[in-house]
Amino acid sequence: MSNLFALNWPWAAAVLGMAAVTYATRISGLLLLNGVEVKGRWKAALDAVPVSVMMAVITPSILMTGKAESLSAIIVAIAAYFRAPLVLNILLGMGSVVLLRHLLSG
Amino acid sequence: MVAYVPIGLLWGTLAAGKGFSALAAMLMSVFVYAGASQFVAVDMWVQPLPVLVLTLTTLVVNLRHVLMSASISRHITAVPKGWRYALMFILTDESWAMAERRALRAPLDFGYLVGSSLPLWPTWFLCSFIGAAVGNKLGAPETYGLDFAFSAIFLTIIMGFWKGPRTGAVIIASGAAAVGTKLALSGAWYIMAGGVVGVIVAALLHSEVDA
Structure with missing residues (x-):
């Protein structure tokens, strides 16, 4: 049972630090843009944030891990382009990465 | 969910x-x-x-x-x-x-x-x-x-x-910047680098005509 519920101080310090900086980032945009109207080029820039940031987050996993991951990413992206539902895409990604790893490893 | x-x-x-x-x-x-x-x-x-x-x-x-x-x-x-x-x-x-x-x-x-x-x-x-x-x-x-x-x-x-080729340009710019930064620096700087470069590309490609 101790294995299920064990906690310790270094863990608590890390969680506290991580939680504090994460919440700070979550509210900072709100504080920065409080009451400011955004349009034109600035709006285009802000609108691109989701795509740009999410792509950067997954780049090491899909472009710098191996051929199986990169090919699976292309497969998932194409399916998503044609509006395949999220759950289907997750299963497609998991399935193709397992299959391609197997095939490409020889 | x-x-x-x-x-x-x-x-x-x-x-x-x-x-x-x-x-x-x-x-x-x-x-x-x-x-x-x-x-x-x-x-x-x-x-x-x-x-x-x-x-x-x-x-x-x-x-x-x-x-x-x-x-x-x-x-x-x-x-x-x-x-x-x-x-x-x-x-x-x-x-x-x-x-x-x-x-x-x-x-x-x-x-x-x-x-x-x-x-x-x-x-x-x-x-x-x-x-x-x-x-x-x-x-x-x-x-x-x-x-x-x-x-x-x-x-x-x-x-x-996805809203057309410009979205593609943002994706490519972000991915390229993230790869370069990941190779050059340890840690998670690639996320911010890719995010910022993609956003800059979006701003540069913006034209008032179709805004």
Whole structure:
């Protein structure tokens, strides 16, 4: 049972630090843009944030891990382009990465 | 919400592999509640624990929230001011991406934001607990391709934003900058670098004619 519920101080310090900086980032945009109207080029820039940031987050996993991951990413992206539902895409990604790893490893 | 189940289970499994108890995994998910940074943190988890480096890396990984909350703040003016700050705690990559997509059609109200975002939080931390408690009995996540689920989710959301070749240019710019930065610098700077470069490209490609 101790294995299920064990906690310790270094863990608590890390969680506290991580939680504090994460919440700070979550509210900072709100504080920065409080009451400011955004349009034109600035709006285009802000609108691109989701795509740009999410792509950067997954780049090491899909472009710098191996051929199986990169090919699976292309497969998932194409399916998503044609509006395949999220759950289907997750299963497609998991399935193709397992299959391609197997095939490409020889 | 369905997507949070495999990802939460996966994260719990990986955390258990680094010595997290199920409760420790769950409480990190309760308080931090930011999947990408939690994956990065577990990846960096060694003894003795580098608390400061973990905190700084989390900050870098989650700096994208500054851009995200700046973007969403334009769409939540109907929400009472005090609640906006509380809502920001439960805005995650996925709920925020959904909210941004909905904001293309209609302004966001409090009910929509709570209804779409709040259930994700217990889903995330309960699955972290279950993943840590039973996940490591499943064997390596790679066997099931579970390690790729997170990428599949993000790819699907990214393609949901597709509006033509300019979106493609942003994706390529962000990816290229992230690859270059990842090769040059250790840590999570590639996230901010890719994010900023993609946004700059979007601003440069903007023309007032079709705005």
